[in-house]
Amino acid sequence: MKKKIILWIGALLLLMVGAGCEKKTDITQQQIGNVVEVFELAYGQSKEIMYGEKEKLIISLRDIKDNVTINCSLADFKNNEEYASVRVYSYLKIDNERELIEVASRPCGALKYKGNEDEVKDLTRLIEEIKTVPANVKYPSYFSYHFMSLFGEGTPIKQGFFRIYIGKVSLDKYTTPEANTRDYKFIFILTKQSLNN
Numbered sequence: 001m002k003k004k005i006i007l008w009i010g011a012l013l014l015l016m017v018g019a020g021c022e023k024k025t026d027i028t029q030q031q032i033g034n035v036v037e038v039f040e041l042a043y044g045q046s047k048e049i050m051y052g053e054k055e056k057l058i059i060s061l062r063d064i065k066d067n068v069t070i071n072c073s074l075a076d077f078k079n080n081e082e083y084a085s086v087r088v089y090s091y092l093k094i095d096n097e098r099e100l101i102e103v104a105s106r107p108c109g110a111l112k113y114k115g116n117e118d119e120v121k122d123l124t125r126l127i128e129e130i131k132t133v134p135a136n137v138k139y140p141s142y143f144s145y146h147f148m149s150l151f152g153e154g155t156p157i158k159q160g161f162f163r164i165y166i167g168k169v170s171l172d173k174y175t176t177p178e179a180n181t182r183d184y185k186f187i188f189i190l191t192k193q194s195l196n197n
Contacts, residue, residue: 032147032154033163033191038124042185049190057158059188062100063091064181068172072108083107087152088169090186094157103164103188106152110169113185123167123187126150151189165189 037049046060066088077083084107091100113119130136130150136143148154154163170185 032144033193035124035127036162036190036192038120038127038167038187038189040120040185040187043182051192057162057190058095059164059190060093061090061186062093064184065089065091066173066179066184068109068174069177070174088166088172090166090188092164101155101157101164103155103166104152105166105169106148106150109172110152110166110186111150112172113168113170113187119168119187123189127189154189154191161193163191163193165191 036051037047039047039049041047041059041061043061043064046058049057049059051057067086068088070086072083072086075083075086086108088105088109090103092103093100111123114122127147130143130146133142133146136146151165151167154165156163165188166186167189168187171179171183173179176183
């Protein structure tokens with residue numbers, strides 16, 4: 001009996017130590033907000049997005065940095081920082097702002113293009129499925145966790161009223177090492193923060 005108790009205590013301690021290793025984020029469902037648009041951009045392309053009465057955003061893809069050079073499912077990462085550094089980055093120009101904003105994928109890269117259907121519709125359908133999962137509806141923190149596990153933390157833009165996420169990327173350096181910047185396509189998710197407090 002004592003052995004069982006010791007084993008249970010040991011297992012609980014391992015779980016508590018393991019749970020404490022992950023970086024915690026404070027992004028809530030309210031900060032993720034409502035999806036305004038799901039759209040595709042390739043290097044050098046721009047997209048005009050209308051929201052509200054007459055407001056619009058112009059988002060253009062100006063640069064790409066791809067650090068996904070390994071198969072993450074086979075990698076043995078030494079620490080969380082090493083794991084978190086394996087990402088695809090896009091650098092976007094928002095309207096006429098001088099500074100480019102960096103948008104990072106989730107660790108180990110974004111979801112991949114399926115190549116056999118409309119990728120934007122596929123991602124929109126996935127987001128709707130996440131929203132309607134009963135646990136995600138009942139517990140908003142479940143929704144936030146599920147959303148961020150697929151799309152990362154996103155990047156706030158326009159004083160935090162919007163967030164932009166990388167939803168999918170067409171390729172990565174691991175699978176296509178000869179690819180250049182012009183070969184990449186991204187599907188982005190633009191959300192607007194809920195104003196209901």
